[in-house]
Amino acid sequence: MTVKVKVKSEDEKKWVFFVRVEDMDYEVEVKREDYERLTGGKTKPEELVEKSFEFLLAREPKESILKQFNLMEIARYFPEYEREISQG
Numbered sequence: 050m051t052v053k054v055k056v057k058s059e060d061e062k063k064w065v066f067f068v069r070v071e072d073m074d075y076e077v078e079v080k081r082e083d084y085e086r087l088t089g090g091k092t093k094p095e096e097l098v099e100k101s102f103e104f105l106l107a108r109e110p111k112e113s114i115l116k117q118f119n120l121m122e123i124a125r126y127f128p129e130y131e132r133e134i135s136q137g
Contacts, residue, residue, distance in 0.1 A: 050111070052102045054095045066098050070106070076117040077101075083121050087135050100134060 053069045057076065064084075068075040077098055084094050092100075101123060105114055108127060115122070124130045 050106055052099050052106075054098045054102075056095070064094050066095065068098060068102060070102060070111045070114075073111045073114075074116070075102075075114060078119045080119070080121070087131065097134070101130075104130060104134060 050070055055067045057065045057067045059065070061081070063078055063080045066077045066079065068077055079094055079098060084090075084097060088097055098120065101120055102114075104127070105123065
């Protein structure tokens with residue numbers, strides 16, 4: 050499944066990304082402090098979002114993913130998210 054990520058907007062506190070997975074569209078907010086904690090600034094924010102969607106798609110169908118959410122909501126549903134996404 051192809052995940053396409055584009056920056057929709059950004060400011061000093063967060064990014065908002067437009068994400069497309071085949072025929073489904075999503076809007077994802079990423080706070081800069083969460084991005085830094087998860088990646089240490091070692092990957093692009095777009096890559097973090099792409100990897101996060103790959104993580105989600107390995108666990109649920111694209112139709113089950115919320116249409117609009119903050120990236121850290123993933124950890125509410127999948128406690129292993131932060132550990133796995135931080136590792137690579």
